[in-house]
Amino acid sequence: MQNIISAAVAACTVFISISAAAAMGRDYQANGYDIAVDDDGSIHMPDVDFRTEWTALGTFSIAGDEEAEGLHVVYTQPGVAQHFRATGMFPDGAVLIKELLSTRTEDLTTGTVSYAAERSGWFVMIKDAKGRFEENSLWGHGWGWAYFDVAERTTPVTTNYKAECMACHVPARATDWVYTRGYPVLETR
Numbered sequence: 001m002q003n004i005i006s007a008a009v010a011a012c013t014v015f016i017s018i019s020a021a022a023a024m025g026r027d028y029q030a031n032g033y034d035i036a037v038d039d040d041g042s043i044h045m046p047d048v049d050f051r052t053e054w055t056a057l058g059t060f061s062i063a064g065d066e067e068a069e070g071l072h073v074v075y076t077q078p079g080v081a082q083h084f085r086a087t088g089m090f091p092d093g094a095v096l097i098k099e100l101l102s103t104r105t106e107d108l109t110t111g112t113v114s115y116a117a118e119r120s121g122w123f124v125m126i127k128d129a130k131g132r133f134e135e136n137s138l139w140g141h142g143w144g145w146a147y148f149d150v151a152e153r154t155t156p157v158t159t160n161y162k163a164e165c166m167a168c169h170v171p172a173r174a175t176d177w178v179y180t181r182g183y184p185v186l187e188t189r
């Protein structure tokens with residue numbers, strides 16, 4: 001009897017390990033280094049329909065006097081939010097895409113409402129836990145950093161993250177330079 005119980009427990013443990021590995025594996029199914037980074041650390045937009053295939057982490061609304069003047073919608077790969085909830089960290093290869101959208105505003109039955117209109121560009125961050133591209137000025141502080149205009153997905157507009165990104169991300173330093181406060185999906189409850 002004891003043996004049967006131990007065998008069952010062992011089988012369960014193996015099953016749980018396999019499930020955990022499968023869940024972790026999802027992080028890497030769309031690993032940023034496979035879909036958005038070249039060997040020299042150049043960054044391009046991943047060729048993926050992230051609006052339907054990825055997790056929407058949250059939206060920032062840029063307030064104007066009468067209406068939202070812009071919306072920033074942030075996406076990441078499947079599995080990244082689960083990894084973050086379990087470990088408090090973004091996995092190596094996690095990609096964060098912040099899509100910039102203009103707005104339309106109307107009086108709807110709920111009130112004066114602004115909603116997404118045209119997209120104009122994407123801010124992209126790729127988690128680098130290994131310091132891969134020290135010589136490349138798009139990389140540092142644990143991330144690759146780039147901004148793309150909506151009309152040009154292969155070459156970023158930006159060339160130097162220290163000059164073009166860092167100063168504005170200092171307020172988010174304690175949360176790995178990411179504005180996690182805007183992403184309820186990352187909270188465990």
Ligand code: HEC
Nearest residue numbers: 060072096098123124125145146147158164165168178179
């Ligand atoms: C003018 C200040 C400013 C600059 C410059 C800036 N950021 Fe940000 N970024 C923010 C703020 C504030 C947020 C969150 C709130 C928002 O989007 O309004 C944010 C959010 C992001 C996000 C979503 C993930 C997160 O951190 O919450 C990405 C990705 C991002 N920025 C990438 C970049 C990259 C790459 C650069 C440089 C090419 C850059 N940012 C330059 C202020 C800035």
